[in-house]
Amino acid sequence: MTNPQQTDPAPAVRLIFEYEGDSVRLVSQQPVDTAVSSFETDATTRPGDYVVETRDDYGKRLARVPAREAFRGSAEVFPEDQKEPITRVDVEARGAFTVIVPAPAEAVQVAVVHVDPPEREPRSEDIIGPPAEVRQDVDLATFQLER
Amino acid sequence: MTTSDGSVQGRTQIHGRAPRNRAFTVVLLGDGFTSTQQTDFNTACTNFVTALTTTPPYDKIGRSLNVWRVNVTSTDSGADDPAGAGGTGATARTYFDSTFGANNIRRLLVCNSTTVLQTAAAQVPEFTVAIVVVNSTIYGGSGGSIGTYSLASGATEIAIHELGHTAYxxxxxxxxxxxxxxxxxxxxxxxxxxxxxxxxxxxxxxxxxxxxxxxxxxxxxxxxxxxxxxxxxxxxxxxxxxxxxxxxxxxxxxxxxxxxxxxxxxxxxxxxxxxxxxxxxxxxxxTKNICALTPSRNAVYRYDGSGTSWTKIGGPAGQLYAGGWGLVATNPSSGDLYRYLGTPDSWQHIGSAGAQFAVTNDTVYGLTPSRNAVYRYDGSGLAWTRIGGPAGQLYAGGWGLVATNPSSGDLYRYLGTPDSWQHIGSAGAQFAVTSDTVYGLTPSRNAVYRYDGSGTSWTKIGGPAGNLYAGDWGRGLLATNPSSGDLYTYLGRPDSWRLTGSAGAQFAVASDTVYGLTPSRNAVYRYEGSGLAWTKVGDAAHSVVAGDI
Known part of the structure; x- marks a missing residue:
């Protein structure tokens, strides 16, 4: 409790993306003074999830947060009579989402990542690539952070 | 049907007092409200706050939740209602381009999510979730990265359900x-x-x-x-x-x-x-929710929330006290009280020494060194207000402050204004305050009772116990077996308890789980939520406390 001094909180950036199918575009990036909860930075992911990563100059991941509800191909339909079930309907995967990512000084790049996609169309380069059962995360797009 | 069909008027915080950079923040944006209908939007926002904050568990969450409204005018009132989806065929020029009838389902109400997110970010940069309130009495809503709902009866339920996905x-x-x-x-x-x-x-x-x-x-x-x-x-x-x-x-x-x-x-x-x-x-x-004082009491550390990573946030301290309002610590030499301001080594001197302190969701209370008066911290500087006379012990939590009579041991609840206290129970060996009530251990420690909320009525909920621990996790109460020291979680019904762990020197109930100090105080463990699984998250500590830190 001695020698109190003010320390700036870790910097963070809000990112807003637009997507259509698996195509994604960074609409805006904005420094924001807020704590990024460990609920976001420590979130468990499973195959098929989408996340946003910050990376350093060497492409090393610095932080990863989930992109909840992004790229979703269905929408909920709510009944007027609340005794009736909520249902889902298929929709075009198109819209926008936002995340806040920790952005330390070494973060120079941000990537939208499809985690271990469960199904992937075979491509010609896969023939000489890793065995089909060895799946990897897929970068849908990468963008430079404005620093 | 674009942003040319209206304009952003500005933002107003309508609920919560959490520091903006450490809050869960909901932003409500209006669509289809003309310039002369902004009062209707304001009323709708007030109704949403009422609906949300009366929905458990939001009714007990307290100051962590901030809600803002962003007033946006639209050229026309309402939203598109395509005839092809069973609607009236009406069209409305609105800022966020809201329309019923997405996918030919009339009650599927959507809007331009990019514009919504950009507007919310421009007005309230730290927002957690954005929800659009659409000026129509036709039932509808939708979820996703933003939520939408109309003014139809019951439609706020859509927004609250969608918060479950988007935010949690x-x-x-x-x-x-x-x-x-x-x-x-x-x-x-x-x-x-x-x-x-x-x-x-x-x-x-x-x-x-x-x-x-x-x-x-x-x-x-x-x-x-x-x-x-x-x-x-x-x-x-x-x-x-x-x-x-x-x-x-x-x-x-x-x-x-x-x-x-x-x-x-x-x-x-x-x-x-x-x-x-x-x-x-x-x-x-x-906020983070657990802190520890080193064995020699020469430093305060805050758990970073994962692994075994802790951050030093302060120097020597005598005692730590924490709760919904935050973390306070006493100076080991003078006994003066300091409040942690949220960033390492940033503390504010807020009061002089006391016999004991207790932290609620709103402030900190203190008992004078001679225990002859109870004081409430006013929230700024070094100002405190006397709120009660002599007391034996203070206990605090989300439900508020209780104190024992130093002579009889009887329990009194503070009613919020100076010298206004209600007698709620007789003496006990120990009390523990959760977000919704207070629990007590009989003087002989042979039974645990729950205060029923009125008069001096209590209900027996358990047998003998050694110590009680209260906090935000689960039903809020844990107790130790008086013989083995084993830790049990109260499950919300009389005599319904579950073995949670073995004995410890001390436990602290946080919002996410319970943390414990080993009997020799040589390590801090975190309960994993299933079975008897605990994980070591820290080394030796004198004590641990839980709160919004």
Missing amino acids: GLADEYACYACTSGETGHDVHPTGEPTEPNVTQNTRRDTLKWGWAVDPGTALPTMSNPNCATVDSRPSTVPAGTVGCFEGAHYYHCAAFRPEHGCKMRNLGVPFCQVCSQVIRARTKV
Whole structure:
């Protein structure tokens, strides 16, 4: 409790993306003074999830947060009579989402990542690539952070 | 049908007092409200806050939640209502381009989510969730990265359900997808444990992800679907509120389980189940929630929330006290009280020495060194207000402040204005305050009682106990066995307790789980929520405290 001094909180950036199918575009990036909860930075992911990563100059991941509800191909339909079930309907995967990512000084790049996609169309380069059962995360797009 | 069809008027905070950079923040934006209808939007926002903050567990979350409204005018009133989806065919020029009838379903109400997110970010940069309130009495709404809902009766339920997805990562608990008669392809959930905290394929008691909430006497699975070709629509076979494993969830009739028979993530118009409530309580708090004082009391550390990473946030301290209002510590030499301001080594001197302090959701209370008066911190500088006379012990939590009479030991509740106290019970060996009541241990420690909320009425909820610990996690109360020291979690009904861990020197109940110091105080452990699994998260400590830190 001695020698109190003010320390700036870790910097963070809000990112807003637009997507259509698996195509994604960074609409805006904005420094924001807020704590990024460990609920976001420590979130468990499973195959098929989408996340946003910050990376350093060497492409090393610095932080990863989930992109909840992004790229979703269905929408909920709510009944007027609340005794009736909520249902889902298929929709075009198109819209926008936002995340806040920790952005330390070494973060120079941000990537939208499809985690271990469960199904992937075979491509010609896969023939000489890793065995089909060895799946990897897929970068849908990468963008430079404005620093 | 674009942003040329209106303008952003500005923002107003309408609920909450959390520091903006450490708050869970909901932003409400209006669409289809003309310049002369802004009062209607303001009223709708007030109604939303009322609906949200009277919905458990939001009713007990307190100051962690900030709500803002962003007033936006539209050229026209209402929203598009396409005739092709059964609507009136009306069109409306609105800022966010809201329309009913998406996918030819009239009550599927959508808008331009990019414009919504950009507007919310420009007005309230730290926002957590954005929700659009559409000026129409036609029933509708939708979820996704933003929520929408109309002014129709009951539509706020849509927004609250959608918060469960967008903000907390909760899964849908309904057991079908399109839910049409004869639906195929949703009989049996594919193998693979969902990551969401409120659905599972695992019914093993020792590893169930919400095992912390399951009474040892509850069967697992609790209800199995006898016909996987359809949704199990039978009423519950166990009392409402029983936590177990109910088959049918995550869009599948079988092989996926939900924690309770009913939950707002399954049907609108019903409460959140205990498991979803716990997730909401824990995750609404952006702040860290556990601190430790080193064995030699020469430094204060804050747990970073994962692994074994801790951050030093302060120097020597005599005692730590924490709660919803934050963390305070006494100077080991002078006894003066300091408040932690949220960044390492940033503390504010807020008061002089006291015999004891206690932290509620709103402030900190102190007992003078001679225990002849109780004071309330006014919130700024070094100003305190005397609120009561002599007291023996103070106990505080989300429910408020209670104090014992130094002579009789009787328990009194502080009613919020100086010298206004209510006698609520007789003496006890120990008391513990949760978010909704106070619990007491009889003088001989042979029974645990729960205060019923009025008069001096208490209900016995357990037998002998050694110590009580209270906080935000689960039902809020844990107790130790007086013989073995083993830790038990109270499950919300009399005599319903669950063994949670072995003996410890001290425990601290945080919003996400319970933390414990080993009997020799040589390590800090965190309870993992299922079985008897604990993980070491820190080394030796003198003490640990939990709160919004």
